[in-house]
Amino acid sequence: MIPNWLMQRVYLTPNKIALSYEKESWTFKQLHQVSMRYARQLKTNQLQSGDRIALLGASNVEMVFMIHACLLAGIEIVMLNNRLTDLEIDWQIEDAEVKAVLFADEFEAKIKSNKMDKISFSTVTQSRESPFGIEENWSPDQTVTIMYTSGTTGFPKGVRQTVNNHTSSALSSVLNLGLEENDVWLCTMPLFHISGFSILVRSVLYGMEVRLYEKFDAKKVAREIYEGTITRMSVVSVMLNQILLELERQEKTAHASFKTMLAGGGSIPIDYLKRANACRIPILQTYGMTETSSQTATLSANDALRKIGSAGKPLFFNQIKIKGATRAKEHGEVFIRGPHVTPGYIGRFQENSPLIDGWLPTGDIGYLDEEGYLYIVDRRSDLIISGGENIYPAEIENVLAAHPKVHEVGVCGKEHPKWGQTPVAFVVVSEKVEAEELMKYCEGQLAKYKVPSDIIFIESLPRNASNKLLRRELKQWLSQQ
Amino acid sequence: MIPNWLMQRVYLTPNKIALSYEKESWTFKQLHQVSMRYARQLKTNQLQSGDRIALLGASNVEMVFMIHACLLAGIEIVMLNNRLTDLEIDWQIEDAEVKAVLFADEFEAKIKSNKMDKISFSTVTQSRESPFGIEENWSPDQTVTIMYTSGTTGFPKGVRQTVNNHTSSALSSVLNLGLEENDVWLCTMPLFHISGFSILVRSVLYGMEVRLYEKFDAKKVAREIYEGTITRMSVVSVMLNQILLELERQEKTAHASFKTMLAGGGSIPIDYLKRANACRIPILQTYGMTETSSQTATLSANDALRKIGSAGKPLFFNQIKIKGATRAKEHGEVFIRGPHVTPGYIGRFQENSPLIDGWLPTGDIGYLDEEGYLYIVDRRSDLIISGGENIYPAEIENVLAAHPKVHEVGVCGKEHPKWGQTPVAFVVVSEKVEAEELMKYCEGQLAKYKVPSDIIFIESLPRNASNKLLRRELKQWLSQQ
Incomplete structure (x- = not known):
């Protein structure tokens, strides 16, 4: 049993500063007040303890309030990366079977799926408030957040992060x-x-x-x-x-x-x-x-x-x-x-x-x-880390391989003075195609940071005896260029 | 699952100072080395994981080593208050059914009971070392220490303190x-x-x-x-x-x-x-x-x-x-x-x-x-706190009531400029007796700080309708004196 974080915190140190942004600041009491109001407004929008929603917004104060509103109310949050394309976002919210997507108004165009409720932040904050029963204590195994991460397959997996995971990490x-x-x-x-x-x-x-x-x-x-x-x-x-x-x-x-x-x-x-x-x-x-x-x-x-x-x-x-x-x-x-x-x-x-x-x-x-x-x-699965964002080669390969003029493709990371690495695609074509066309194709389906910085056309991909793609050899080719 | 504290700590920060005493100091590595040696020597004395022992010593460096040796080895420790009389100590070690009492040599005379092994610190530290399998992780529910505390009945109760109790307290x-x-x-x-x-x-x-x-x-x-x-x-x-x-x-x-x-x-x-x-x-x-x-x-x-x-x-x-x-x-x-x-x-x-x-x-x-x-x-059960030590009136009452010349007795705390409080006994005698005799009688059976500072002879004790002793009235009598 772990106490509802913000509820306990506001009891212990209500007047300490919790949050500041530019010249404004909020005490824990103020953070709690606004977040509780949002939680009651979420309740009016049929969202409450046990529900799972997806949250799409910028990293600003309103987002902090919305996150704490969900936590206070016991709502599981799928945290959406706002740099993803609409296709990537739809994939995640559908996979997560969320009841609703809560989105900051400026991100409305990013959500295409119609399989769940779509509720803008302004809708929430203009709703009337409905009372709800707040849980003073949480079970350690309760899911707080879900964050998607890709892997060897290139298909993002929704990772559960529980009350105990987050609490013990902080401790x-x-x-x-x-x-x-x-x-x-x-x-x-x-x-x-x-x-x-x-x-x-x-x-x-x-x-x-x-x-x-x-x-x-x-x-x-x-x-x-x-x-x-x-x-x-x-x-x-x-x-x-x-x-x-x-x-x-x-x-x-x-x-x-x-x-x-x-x-x-x-x-x-x-x-x-x-x-x-x-x-x-x-x-x-x-x-x-x-x-x-x-x-x-x-x-x-x-x-x-x-x-x-x-x-x-x-x-x-x-x-x-x-x-x-x-x-x-x-x-x-x-x-x-x-x-x-x-x-x-x-x-x-x-x-x-x-x-x-x-x-x-x-x-x-x-x-x-x-x-x-x-x-x-x-790094795992030839992971590429670009400006702190994880990029799994398989995810880019899956997209490019679906292009009608691409026969096969291998992706690896290339050193970059600013971003650490950027992804590079080695493409074997079935029919002549310009690099620009392939990049544009990627842009529609992949977050910008995942779009290859270079596309290199080659005759065939390096593979081992069991036909497994050898991404390490791609890297060697790059370093020889 | 919680890591074996000192084992994990010595891995993380071996060279930080763990302990100092006068001009000497020990790093975590040194503390771990000595405690592991003691643990192997305890093993030679047939003490190992799962055993329960009682520990009697001063609050010095050797005691710290001995405590950590027991913790490393997974031995439950009944922590004995070295200010208690031999009768009080016997009561606790017999109640706890310990396998052995480990005692600093200077406290040998305090242990009268013959129901368990008695092993002095010098015996331990002169033993050869036997290897033992150390548990890298502990179950949160595992008992680390047992400390005795009295209550309304006056009979000390052995309180279990688990890995999780101690860990979460520190966190x-x-x-x-x-x-x-x-x-x-x-x-x-x-x-x-x-x-x-x-x-x-x-x-x-x-x-x-x-x-x-x-x-x-x-x-x-x-x-x-x-x-x-x-x-x-x-x-x-x-x-x-x-x-x-x-x-x-x-x-x-x-x-x-x-x-x-x-x-x-x-x-x-x-x-x-x-x-x-x-x-x-x-x-x-x-x-x-x-x-x-x-x-x-x-x-x-x-x-x-x-x-x-x-x-x-x-x-x-x-x-x-x-x-x-x-x-x-x-x-x-x-x-x-x-x-x-x-x-x-x-x-x-x-x-x-x-x-x-x-x-x-x-x-x-x-x-x-x-x-x-x-x-x-x-305070609970009219608890008297004297120099930070808890004293339960019932414990003193039990002792005095057993004196052949005492008919009945009530104890309460009296304000004291130095100690905060000291215990005072109100005694109804069945036969004439001097206060000195009663105090001496107490000294044989009660730790010094529990022996009443004053004994006041009275005709009868204040009791309520159901014959319950009203210790609060005793206090009022005191303040009127």
Whole structure:
């Protein structure tokens, strides 16, 4: 039994700041009041405890209210990535069999499916309020959020994240990062990602202010860091670089109260680590995924330069093992266990348990060194990470392979100075076609960041004896170009 | 499933300081090494996972090693109060049906019972080592410690404290108090009390240094506070006063890094709060008990003077209700619920569940104000708190009533400038007897702090219609004297 997060938090520290955005701020009491009003308005729209909805919006204050309204009311939320195409969104909301889609008005055009109710935020906030019975306590196994992630098949799977997953993730994190009375965590990550959502969870559990940006803005962020108006922040590599450039340009260093720069979504270049050091920004590299409700391992700032390339050690309640490894540095698949690991999927993958004997096989290849630090040497399913977004090659391959003039296709990641990586497609055609046509074709079906940056026409794909596509060879071809 | 605390901690931060005592200190790696050696030596003495032992020692470094050895090995520990008489100790170890008593050599004379093995610390540390299979993970329901506490009957009950009880207590506490990289918690409380033991648990969960004193020393403590060598501390009222006197005498204030003075064991006089304020010591008054594995509610330092007399609000995962109360300020019995609440007793009270519908009735009378702050207005079973030690009148009454010249007896607490309270006995004799004789009689059977400070001879005891002793009237008689 775990207390309804915001309900307990507003009882404990009603007057602490919960949320700020530009010049405005909200105490936990105010956040609770608005979210409770929204929850009563959702009830008027027939949405209540036990229902599952999909939520599509920007990462702004209204979205935070809507998320807390759903949490207070006990409504399961499928968090939709607003960068996806309408086709991708329809696939997810249909797979999730949601009762309704709640959408910020500006995203109306993104929802084509007619299989469920469609309710705009303005409809909700203009509704009258209906009373509802609030659950003071939650079952640990209750699903809070569902986030879709692709994999080897290229078909997105809806990952369940329970009350216990989110709670234990926040608790493990606090034991690792510490917590101070005046902590303010800057959120410029999308709220529909676990990286952003987990900051909201920490806020209600810790009684901590979230400073919210709808969009990342390096100049403003740099200022918050050197003026000491924030103490913690989550970034991906590309954001970190831009912040460092700003600080360097202005010849500033981080304020002494700045404690943690949690850097996820792939490894951080050594050059960035050194520059961050010079700017007095403690970088904590982290390894996590949707299936683990955020961080599973984190490298402490003290170890950043001593253990370059490492993702650190597991958080207190988490465990990591390398499948089959019998000694330090032996490579193998990374397995994860702990209270933060998802119990499973919804929708068409509902029956496919992600766990093997209680452990989550990540698909990533890695090793533990003699001190038990984790190193990831190869990403799962040839995962491409572009600006912190995960891209699975199979998803792009599935789309391109359906084009009438394409015979077969293989996708891999290409290094990119800004985004870390971008996807590149190697195409074998059945009939002559221009690269532009194929890109346009992709744009209609894939989120922009998934559309290949290059299309390379070739005679045949590299395959092994059992005809499996060898994406690693594609990468070698690229590096030879 | 919760990781074996010290085993996980030594993996995560082997080189952090775990423990210090006078000029010596031990890293988690060193603490783990010594404790593992002790565990292997316990194994040679036939003690291993699943066994229950009783532990009797001073609150020193060797005791910490021995405690961790038992935890690592999965041995349940009955924590014996070393201030008890041999009769009281025998009662507890026989009730607990322990396999053995482990005792620091200087306490040998305290153990009379022959119903179990008696193994001195020196026997253990001179034994050869035997390998044992260590459990990497614990079941949350596994009993870690058993602490005896008396109640209305005067018979001590062995309270089970599980892995989950201790873990969730430490986690709730960190959300309330915060945690910093350089935190050092000074422990001058007995390790056999939950107030002291819980500091050891926080240490391994947080990766935090415990600075240990075998005995409280106001002068030394004051110095640590103004020099900033400690950041947190637990006290009872009498200790706080002595520390304040020292700081005042030396005209010192607490170092800026000193964060928390957690004050338990009864309420703190207003005068102390004001003086602590002047010395820049943040006082957090707390309400907890053996059955809740330490704190259940805590008053923040900011509220200390605004909410005088309050025990604060529950910690995040805890809940408090006033039985039968339908509005703010209505008095009633305090009920507690949460993952920190004991599942029950061992020994002769094993079958008596302490819970009612999942809630722990504390016996204390209190109320919640309109903001939800808890106030305790009357202690359970006329509990007397003397220098932070709980004394149940019935326990003293049981002893005195057995004296051949005593007809009947009633005990209540009397205000005391240093100890807060001391017990006073009202005695109706069947035959003339001197007070000295009765006191001496008590000394053989009761820990020193339980022996009445005054014995008052009277004609008859105040009783109600159903013949129940009215201890409250005894108190009124005292105040009229």
